[in-house]
Amino acid sequence: MRLLVLGGTHHVGRAVVEAGLGRGDQVTTLNRGVSRAPERGTEALVADRTDPDAVRAALAGREWDVVVDTWAKAPRVVRDSARLLADRAGHYVYVSSRGVHQWPWPSGADESAPLVDGDPASDDDTDYAAAKRGGELAVLESFPDRALLARAGGILGPYEDVGRMPWWLRRVERGGRVLAPGPSDRPLQFIDARDMAIWMLDAAERGLTGPFTVCSWPGHTTTGELLQAAVDVTGSGAELVWAPPELLEETGVGLGMELGLRFPGVPAPSGIHDADVSAAHAAGLRCRPIRETIADTWDWIQAEGDPAPLPDTPPPSTWLDPADEQRVLALLDERSGKATSP
Structure with missing residues (x-):
């Protein structure tokens, strides 16, 4: 074409x-x-x-x-x-x-x-x-x-300029105990930009018209699979420590909002990761495994560096400030009866 x-x-x-x-x-x-x-x-x-x-x-x-x-x-x-x-x-x-x-x-x-x-x-x-x-x-x-x-829906993959996965990859690269937005088995629904691109061009060539919700099937991955893939591809050996959404809400930490897992005052919103995408998939949409998306995103930022932050996008510090991370980790340890690591 x-x-x-x-x-x-x-x-x-x-x-x-x-x-x-x-x-x-x-x-x-x-x-x-x-x-x-x-x-x-x-x-x-x-x-x-x-x-x-x-x-x-x-x-x-x-x-x-x-x-x-x-x-x-x-x-x-x-x-x-x-x-x-x-x-x-x-x-x-x-x-x-x-x-x-x-x-x-x-x-x-x-x-x-x-x-x-x-x-x-x-x-x-x-x-x-x-x-x-x-x-x-x-x-x-x-x-x-x-x-x-x-x-x-939420778009991931190489060239992502919102900074969601680049930020997560850099955080787990540093290793140690990493605060993660629980629950780990929360089903997620994302789309790799490359899968979306392929589908749009093929659909346009076939003359497809009208609106389509373009995303993976609900449950294509989970929060745990997504972030464990980040740990694996970076080779950092980071330990993911899962915080319930109610605790993140209670402590005023924004973690989880970057992935659409929660919003201020709404620790567990519905409708974000469970859209009906049957129309797009019936029209040929195919989504690659999330591990491939995360690995290719890691390769991209290793080769080209972190993307410049968008001027109208909240900085990562609004998702998780290092001091807030340590504060919530300590609170989790206290509530579980675990001694806080030095």
Whole structure:
């Protein structure tokens, strides 16, 4: 296919570029050209997405079979790009989020769960859910019957710029007793960005349209399997010490929020890791083992270094400050009658 990736240098966008090249697609990227060099084999166009005139000039006289858009901020930017490409692209894939559904998400929710309001003309990106829903509506405005809305759950894997697994990998690399958000057998539901990328391109090539919740089956892994894989791939020999969510809530420690295991005032929320993903899997989605995802993420940060923190993402210290970790470990020891290690 002739593939245009709006973005293409981070996380899902980078995975889409690599998946396209792996399929033999003709891959073009459009971004500001300031973060990293484009992948070999791609055609790199440079423009600021927030400047419609610059985007129009960069894309002038071109056509594509499929566009993949990863934009997560002001919906107006998606609207402008979709309008520009309406007569010059066959299919528009928008990387959306389960966040477009009204909270709290019901257990077992599928694509029909109630949605938040969104405005495709909005320049406001302060409300992530509304911005993503606005982006969806912006795409549907110009591609009403040629749009695929990929509503992702938690996205892991190499190139992850949110910093969830990179932070965890660095923490277990240091070894020792590592506070972990219990229970260890909590079923989890994530998606590797590379699996999502492969599915989106294959689905677009087949002309698939409409919204899909794109994530692994519920119980694809557990908290214990996820974090033990991190211990194993780093070779640190760290000891995972499991804290009940109620204790983390009681002590005011944010650990577990980064993985969607809890929220302030809600130690065990439902609906986060048990979405109905049967539609995407019936349409060909396949998810690799979590150990492979974690091992490849470790290899990536070893080769390229830790990702730069996103400006609108809470720093890891809000999840677990070292002093808080020691405080909660000591409290666990006290409550279990175990002598605290020096």
